Amino acid sequence: MSERKTIAETLHNGVSIVFDVDDVLYQDGTGHHQLALIRNGIFGKVLMLDGAVQVTSRDEFMYHEMLAHVPxxxxxxxxxxxxxxGGDCGLAEEVLKHKRVGALTQVEIDASVLEFSKEHFADFNASVFDDPRFRVEIADGAAFAAETDQRFDVILVDSTDPSGPGAVLFTTEFYRNLKRILRPGGIVVSQNGVPFLQPEEFQTAMRGLRSVFEIASCYLVAVPTYFGGHMTLGWSTDNAETLTVSEETLAxxxxxxxxxxxxPLHHRASFALPRFIETLLEEATK
Known part of the structure; x- marks a missing residue:
C-alpha cells in the first residue's frame, strides 16, 4: 500500500489544513516566494506560496468574481x-469581462509568478493575455502606488497575507498612496483576511483605511480554501452613492x-456583516 502524501497550509498559528497530494506539479523557490503547485482530488490544482494557499482551480471563481464585480x-x-x-490573473479575467473597462493595469512584483500562472492556470486566465486592454508592469506594488502619475477609477489589491513581502500592502502609507492615485468617486477593494482567525490583522487594516478614506467598510465572500469562516474584502471610497446602487442598475x-x-442581490447582501465583525470594526476605530 503506497504512503499517503499530504501538504499542510501553515498560515494560522494553532491550526492547519491538510491537503492530500495526488501529484506534485511544481515545487521551487522563486526568489520572492517558496512556491508549490499540487493536484488535489477535491480542489484540483492548488497553488501555495510560503505555506499559504493562494488559489485553487476549483473555487477561484468565488473570490475573483466578488473582488472584481462588486466594485x-x-x-x-x-x-x-x-x-x-493578482499574479494568477484570475482577477484580471473577471475584470476584463466588463466592456465598460477601457484599460487594465496589473502590477506584479514577481514576473515568474505570472509566467507560471500563464502555463498552469490557462483554463481560467488564457483570455487575459490576448486582450489588448491588459498591461502588466513588473514592479513593487507599494512603490508603484507611491510613484506613478497614472490615475484609476477602481483599484483592486489582490495581495498575499500581511507578512513577508505582502506586509507593506497593509500599511497606512500604502493606503494614502492608493487614495492619491484614485480618481474622485473611485473605489478601492482590498483583501482583508478572515477576521475569525486574523482579528488583529483585520482591525489594523481597517483602522488604516478609515484614517484615509471617508468611507471604509467591508463585504463578505465565502471561499472554501480560505478556511476559518467569512473572508472580508475591504471597501474604501469617498463616494457614498457606490453603496446604494440599485439591484436593477447592477443587473x-x-x-x-x-x-x-x-x-446583484448577493452583491447588496454581502455588505450585511455578522455582529462579531461589526464589533471588530467598531473597536478598530475607537
Missing part, C-alpha cells in the same frame, strides 16, 4: 482599473456577463 458594477464609469498583485451593468457566484 466595477457599483462604479458608474470604471474606465481605468488597477490590480496590485444592467452585469448584463451579458456569466457568473457562478456573483448576483
Amino acid at each position: 466595477i458594477a457599483a462604479h458608474d464609469n470604471p474606465a481605468d482599473v488597477l490590480i496590485i498583485g 444592467q451593468r452585469m448584463a451579458g456577463i456569466d457568473t457562478r457566484y456573483y448576483t
Whole structure:
C-alpha cells in the first residue's frame, strides 16, 4: 500500500489544513516566494506560496468574481482599473469581462509568478493575455502606488497575507498612496483576511483605511480554501452613492456577463456583516 502524501497550509498559528497530494506539479523557490503547485482530488490544482494557499482551480471563481464585480458594477464609469498583485490573473479575467473597462493595469512584483500562472492556470486566465486592454508592469506594488502619475477609477489589491513581502500592502502609507492615485468617486477593494482567525490583522487594516478614506467598510465572500469562516474584502471610497446602487442598475451593468457566484442581490447582501465583525470594526476605530 503506497504512503499517503499530504501538504499542510501553515498560515494560522494553532491550526492547519491538510491537503492530500495526488501529484506534485511544481515545487521551487522563486526568489520572492517558496512556491508549490499540487493536484488535489477535491480542489484540483492548488497553488501555495510560503505555506499559504493562494488559489485553487476549483473555487477561484468565488473570490475573483466578488473582488472584481462588486466594485466595477457599483462604479458608474470604471474606465481605468488597477490590480496590485493578482499574479494568477484570475482577477484580471473577471475584470476584463466588463466592456465598460477601457484599460487594465496589473502590477506584479514577481514576473515568474505570472509566467507560471500563464502555463498552469490557462483554463481560467488564457483570455487575459490576448486582450489588448491588459498591461502588466513588473514592479513593487507599494512603490508603484507611491510613484506613478497614472490615475484609476477602481483599484483592486489582490495581495498575499500581511507578512513577508505582502506586509507593506497593509500599511497606512500604502493606503494614502492608493487614495492619491484614485480618481474622485473611485473605489478601492482590498483583501482583508478572515477576521475569525486574523482579528488583529483585520482591525489594523481597517483602522488604516478609515484614517484615509471617508468611507471604509467591508463585504463578505465565502471561499472554501480560505478556511476559518467569512473572508472580508475591504471597501474604501469617498463616494457614498457606490453603496446604494440599485439591484436593477447592477443587473444592467452585469448584463451579458456569466457568473457562478456573483448576483446583484448577493452583491447588496454581502455588505450585511455578522455582529462579531461589526464589533471588530467598531473597536478598530475607537
